[in-house]
Amino acid sequence: MAYDLEKVRTDDGLGEVWTLNFGPQHPATHTTIRLVLKLDGEKVVKCTPHIGYLHSGFEKLGEDLDFNQYVVVTDRMNYVSPLANNIAWHGTVERLMGIEVTPRCRFLRVIMAELSRISDHLLSVGAAALDLGAFTPFLYGFYEREMIYDLFELACGHRFTNSYTRVGGLSQDIPDGWVDRCRVFCGRLPKALDDIESLLTTNRIFVDRTKGIGVVSRDEAIAWSLTGPLARASGVRRDLRKDEPYLCYEEFDFKVPIATGGDCYARYLVRVEEMRQSLRILEQALDKLPVGPVSVDPNTKMTLPPKREVYGSIEGLIHHFEMIMPNRSFTPPLGEVYHANETANGELGFFIVSDGGPRAYRARCRPPSFIHMQAMPLMIEGHQISDVVAVLGSLNIIAAELDR
Numbered sequence: 001m002a003y004d005l006e007k008v009r010t011d012d013g014l015g016e017v018w019t020l021n022f023g024p025q026h027p028a029t030h031t032t033i034r035l036v037l038k039l040d041g042e043k044v045v046k047c048t049p050h051i052g053y054l055h056s057g058f059e060k061l062g063e064d065l066d067f068n069q070y071v072v073v074t075d076r077m078n079y080v081s082p083l084a085n086n087i088a089w090h091g092t093v094e095r096l097m098g099i100e101v102t103p104r105c106r107f108l109r110v111i112m113a114e115l116s117r118i119s120d121h122l123l124s125v126g127a128a129a130l131d132l133g134a135f136t137p138f139l140y141g142f143y144e145r146e147m148i149y150d151l152f153e154l155a156c157g158h159r160f161t162n163s164y165t166r167v168g169g170l171s172q173d174i175p176d177g178w179v180d181r182c183r184v185f186c187g188r189l190p191k192a193l194d195d196i197e198s199l200l201t202t203n204r205i206f207v208d209r210t211k212g213i214g215v216v217s218r219d220e221a222i223a224w225s226l227t228g229p230l231a232r233a234s235g236v237r238r239d240l241r242k243d244e245p246y247l248c249y250e251e252f253d254f255k256v257p258i259a260t261g262g263d264c265y266a267r268y269l270v271r272v273e274e275m276r277q278s279l280r281i282l283e284q285a286l287d288k289l290p291v292g293p294v295s296v297d298p299n300t301k302m303t304l305p306p307k308r309e310v311y312g313s314i315e316g317l318i319h320h321f322e323m324i325m326p327n328r329s330f331t332p333p334l335g336e337v338y339h340a341n342e343t344a345n346g347e348l349g350f351f352i353v354s355d356g357g358p359r360a361y362r363a364r365c366r367p368p369s370f371i372h373m374q375a376m377p378l379m380i381e382g383h384q385i386s387d388v389v390a391v392l393g394s395l396n397i398i399a400a401e402l403d404r
Contacts, residue, residue, distance in 0.1 A: 061361025096330030128393030168303030169295025228346025367401035
């Protein structure tokens with residue numbers, strides 16, 4: 001960490017202020033983020049975030065790859081819950097093209113989205129606790145995340161970068177026995193959450209390090225466009241699953257956790273309760289899971305044919321060829337569309353402009369981490385340097401979402 005000394009006017013008059021580079025190579029940043037801190041002793045008087053260390057050009061890639069190919073790029077945005085990105089992207093494409101996915105597809109996408117939310121929150125809570133010296137909750141959370149990765153691998157063959165969705169459906173249906181394994185996970189997670197809460201919720205050190213730290217009021221949360229757990233921890237009652245239902249969320253009974261503290265501790269409490277509510281959704285979705293195809297009728301030429309038809313019939317091979325070859329696949333209408341999902345970190349939205357071609361003329365993304373990072377100075381200025389790790393952990397910033 002590099003630093004220098006300069007003289008600036010502080011609250012107490014003319015004084016010496018250190019400039020400290022927090023990151024980008026620092027374990028508590030969780031990723032490649034650089035914070036330039038102005039310190040009056042141990043007090044942060046100014047914080048300037050610097051992004052751009054994980055630039056991938058993912059928006060421009062959305063204008064070069066077709067609507068199915070681009071799903072592999074969405075995996076690498078919020079790589080902690082990539083399936084949620086897949087679902088948001090193809091939900092936007094399907095809205096552009098006027099495609100109504102099958103009931104089974106809608107339910108499976110909800111199941112995968114809620115598993116992704118739990119996985120993301122487990123990492124956020126566990127890593128935030130680890131930054132403050134609590135190692136055991138981190139292990140409890142990661143063990144459960146491995147169970148989720150097992151479920152993802154069974155469903156689509158990939159543990160991490162899933163690329164599970166397709167325009168009009170999914171790459172494949174879940175295998176036999178998958179629902180039973182998911183029920184086993186749903187049955188064991190409450191015990192893990194109880195264990196995590198028993199170690200943190202009333203832990204004197206954890207409470208002292210998070211309560212009253214990084215406070216954001218309700219009005220400030222709205223003014224800074226915060227969404228997800230950050231906004232709800234400040235009393236903002238907004239959740240796209242309730243306010244603008246998509247897929248089949250209107251069919252499920254669940255609550256949206258709200259807190260009023262607006263601090264790191266409130267964000268922790270909201271995330272833990274959101275995992276419990278995600279379990280409620282999962283249990284209902286597994287009970288109601290419809291039978292039938294997971295993709296729209298291939299004869300509509302709106303989706304890729306099943307692999308068994310590609311390898312087993314000339315018609316399937318021709319269909320696959322036509323969907324894959326440039327300028328012969330998708331023909332969406334002219335126009336533009338914005339669609340957003342409620343992911344673990346908040347509102348993840350995609351904006352697509354179509355010129356009628358097989359790929360987006362313009363593709364833009366509203367990633368929650370990019371919006372939330374701008375509020376870092378608001379949360380940390382006036383606190384101690386040791387509070388930086390607590391605030392960063394409560395934000396759950398994913399650097400791959402920060403860069404365009």
